Amino acid sequence: MNTPPSDNIQQILQQAVLLHDQGRVREAERLYHAVLTEDDRNFAALCQFGLLRLQQGRFGDAEHLFHRAVKVDKRSADAHQFLGSALTGLDRLMDATRSYEKAIALRPKFAEAHNNLGYALQALGRLEEATAKYKRALAIRPQYPEALNNLGNAIHLLGRSEEAVPHYQKALEIRPDYAEAYWNLGAAFRAIGRFEDAILRYEKAIAIRPDYFQAYNSLGNTLRNLGRVEEAIAQYEKAVAVNPAYVEARLNRCDALVVLGRDDEAVASCDDILAIKPDDADALTKRGQALFRLGRDVDALASFDLALAANPEHDLAFSEMARCAIKTCNWSRMATLWQEVPARVAKGRLFSAFDFLGYDSSPALQLACAKRYIRHEIPVRLPQLWTGKIWHNRKIKVAYVSSGFHGHPTAYLTAELIEIHDRSKFEIIGISVGPDDKSAIRARLMAAFDQFHDVRGRSDRDVAALMNEMEVDIAVDRSGYTTDARPGIFATRPAPIQVNYIGFPGTLGASFYDYILADATVLPFHQQPFYTEKIVHLPNSYLVNDTKRAIAERIPTRKEAGLPTKGFVFCCFNNCYKITPPLFDVWMRLLGQVEDSVLWLLSERPTVEANLRREAAARGIDAARLVFAHRLPLDEHLARHRLADLFLDTLPYNAHTTASDALWTGLPMVTCCGQLFAGRVATSLLRAVGMPDLVTNDLESYEQLALRIVSEPSLLQELRDRLQRNRLSHPLFDIDRYRRHIEAAYVRMWECWQRGEAPTSFMVEPEQDCRLRTEAP
Numbered sequence: 001m002n003t004p005p006s007d008n009i010q011q012i013l014q015q016a017v018l019l020h021d022q023g024r025v026r027e028a029e030r031l032y033h034a035v036l037t038e039d040d041r042n043f044a045a046l047c048q049f050g051l052l053r054l055q056q057g058r059f060g061d062a063e064h065l066f067h068r069a070v071k072v073d074k075r076s077a078d079a080h081q082f083l084g085s086a087l088t089g090l091d092r093l094m095d096a097t098r099s100y101e102k103a104i105a106l107r108p109k110f111a112e113a114h115n116n117l118g119y120a121l122q123a124l125g126r127l128e129e130a131t132a133k134y135k136r137a138l139a140i141r142p143q144y145p146e147a148l149n150n151l152g153n154a155i156h157l158l159g160r161s162e163e164a165v166p167h168y169q170k171a172l173e174i175r176p177d178y179a180e181a182y183w184n185l186g187a188a189f190r191a192i193g194r195f196e197d198a199i200l201r202y203e204k205a206i207a208i209r210p211d212y213f214q215a216y217n218s219l220g221n222t223l224r225n226l227g228r229v230e231e232a233i234a235q236y237e238k239a240v241a242v243n244p245a246y247v248e249a250r251l252n253r254c255d256a257l258v259v260l261g262r263d264d265e266a267v268a269s270c271d272d273i274l275a276i277k278p279d280d281a282d283a284l285t286k287r288g289q290a291l292f293r294l295g296r297d298v299d300a301l302a303s304f305d306l307a308l309a310a311n312p313e314h315d316l317a318f319s320e321m322a323r324c325a326i327k328t329c330n331w332s333r334m335a336t337l338w339q340e341v342p343a344r345v346a347k348g349r350l351f352s353a354f355d356f357l358g359y360d361s362s363p364a365l366q367l368a369c370a371k372r373y374i375r376h377e378i379p380v381r382l383p384q385l386w387t388g389k390i391w392h393n394r395k396i397k398v399a400y401v402s403s404g405f406h407g408h409p410t411a412y413l414t415a416e417l418i419e420i421h422d423r424s425k426f427e428i429i430g431i432s433v434g435p436d437d438k439s440a441i442r443a444r445l446m447a448a449f450d451q452f453h454d455v456r457g458r459s460d461r462d463v464a465a466l467m468n469e470m471e472v473d474i475a476v477d478r479s480g481y482t483t484d485a486r487p488g489i490f491a492t493r494p495a496p497i498q499v500n501y502i503g504f505p506g507t508l509g510a511s512f513y514d515y516i517l518a519d520a521t522v523l524p525f526h527q528q529p530f531y532t533e534k535i536v537h538l539p540n541s542y543l544v545n546d547t548k549r550a551i552a553e554r555i556p557t558r559k560e561a562g563l564p565t566k567g568f569v570f571c572c573f574n575n576c577y578k579i580t581p582p583l584f585d586v587w588m589r590l591l592g593q594v595e596d597s598v599l600w601l602l603s604e605r606p607t608v609e610a611n612l613r614r615e616a617a618a619r620g621i622d623a624a625r626l627v628f629a630h631r632l633p634l635d636e637h638l639a640r641h642r643l644a645d646l647f648l649d650t651l652p653y654n655a656h657t658t659a660s661d662a663l664w665t666g667l668p669m670v671t672c673c674g675q676l677f678a679g680r681v682a683t684s685l686l687r688a689v690g691m692p693d694l695v696t697n698d699l700e701s702y703e704q705l706a707l708r709i710v711s712e713p714s715l716l717q718e719l720r721d722r723l724q725r726n727r728l729s730h731p732l733f734d735i736d737r738y739r740r741h742i743e744a745a746y747v748r749m750w751e752c753w754q755r756g757e758a759p760t761s762f763m764v765e766p767e768q769d770c771r772l773r774t775e776a777p
Helices: 007-021 025-038 043-056 058-070 077-089 095-108 111-123 127-140 147-159 161-174 180-189 193-210 213-225 229-242 247-259 263-276 281-293 296-312 315-327 330-345 361-375 409-420 442-449 461-468 485-491 525-530 580-594 604-616 635-643 657-664 681-688 697-710 713-726 736-752
Strands: 396-402 427-434 451-454 474-476 497-500 515-518 534-537 569-572 600-602 626-629 646-649 668-673 762-763 772-774
Touching: 007 025, 007 043, 007 442, 025 580, 025 600, 043 058, 043 077, 043 427, 058 713, 077 095, 077 247, 111 127, 111 147, 147 161, 147 180, 147 668, 161 180, 180 193, 180 646, 193 213, 213 229, 213 247, 213 461, 229 247, 247 263, 247 281, 247 442, 281 296, 281 315, 296 315, 315 330, 330 361, 361 485, 396 409, 396 461, 409 442, 409 626, 409 657, 427 442, 427 515, 442 569, 461 485, 474 736, 485 668, 515 569, 515 736, 534 736, 580 600, 580 604, 580 668, 580 697, 580 772, 604 626, 635 657, 646 697, 668 681, 668 697, 697 713, 736 762
Parallel strands: 396 427, 396 474, 427 451, 474 497, 497 515, 515 534, 534 762, 569 600, 569 646, 600 626, 646 668
Antiparallel strands: 762 772
């Protein structure tokens, strides 16, 4: 049994505490050791030494000391509270909560224990319980800045950032030098789109703590939100200068370099991270993405493989690897992916909703993939701007929100529609979230809209607020989940009616889109269970066309186009990621049966060309019979279609804009009608242009029809002649008829809202007066 502490031991302990308070840690440690050597049950020494270890971040040592203290005095609320702090530092959060609860049981008004219990619950993801504990701490001690800060954090994490702001502000009133509260206040302002306010708070945090590397990083993120990318990079570099091992800032610097198109530097930035942490899956994934953009496809796949070796559960690495494989026609790699991708989605894993369209044709899985994707992009329900108010504008305000108001396929398709909308009934607004390429088509679109807003540098919340302040009736998302899309704008519900249109051939899986514009061919009503949007059928085809698309007068020679001087030209100008092995088998059999024929494809990646040539050779076809075209201005691209004899469509993902291009130039097309939206668009177009006999229902029939057309020159000529007549007389290219139909759809949506009714599926009748009738989904 130990003897009570002597006066000498007490004096040594007092000296140790004094040295500890003065920051003379080594001397304090030596004296604490001396006390505990003499009296290993000295409660005060155990607690004080434990606190020193806590401050040093040596949580294991602290936990051991506080356990000993608790054994000495089980009735000490302080000892249990200190033990909870050590366990929290060790990430033993359930054990920590039990220690805090024991402290509170011993001392019910122990504000610190309530606060720390809240922190442990927050770390466990139990945010509502954490909020209650912070509020209890504040009920005991209203002027408790740490509890106010923590309460703000929990509310912010619950997606109620605006509600968190006053808690941070009150903490700062009590403690003006509270750098962490300034940082958190900045995060809350950033979350609600108040970027300038966020910048001021981050700068304040840095002024208080010049070594606050996390604040430099957050400041960089906010500057990037405002499009001030070079300034953002400077802040990331300051964060790294303070803490060279701070990987997050290095990763963000990599992202900023990508925004500036500096992919080579982004690769180097990732290499810097990997020099510090060779198995960092995030850095390996970002490196792979940059390499892919640089056209270094083999290196990109290798980087994704390393990321997955480091972390097999890394969803982005897997999604990007699968994307790289499909976009480069790397079918040896895809042999397992055809099954693995749907299997992962079926298990609820994250995968690119757009890329999934090329991997699987299950409507249930496409819906599941889209839902998981948007939950990842927008994990919490955001405050809603439109909350039920009904307004009455003089004209129906339709806002088209797009990342493609530049030299983009959807821009060329929709420009004329924007120009001819009925301005006596509609006000048409353009909201551009994509790049300004200074192209003629962008200038044309800007002139066509009644209002045009370039909002690239504004937050989702700011853009949504702009639309809401304008009292937009119908907000149309023309991008879906494609490049530069901004679904976060729609998540804040700026308008009472929100529509999915053209950009994404499938459901977006989000509760904040009311309708999808389609037609009876691409999206039959029986597919409604697999769509979160209500289905609206336009007559004929849903896909809009522009009759002002110019075709260059000069047609290049075959030699100029890289084609042989004679022989039948099969053509497919679809993106090569739409080509699948079963379809390619058909194409190669056609080449094998049609002497001197060639297959003319569109490609900008040497890897694709090499892979497809290799696949052709493996099927016994001379690789030279694959001819690859490269990008040209649109009018010249359209003109070269006239060198081709027959367009061969892809499956399960059809031609969309490329099908319109072919038909507009008078090039017949054979398609196979797929199971879902993305695989039925060409069928819709052919029916709308009066060429339904070019639609087949299986690849065997597809192959037979193509071979028959080649074998019967009179049939091919009849198809060409009929297409030339029909393109100017049938609905597909009748833009004014299309305009009346889509406007009728908008009116029907608007009337439904004005009556206070929930959105419902319906179809627009193809009459001149566009009479409407409701159709059961």
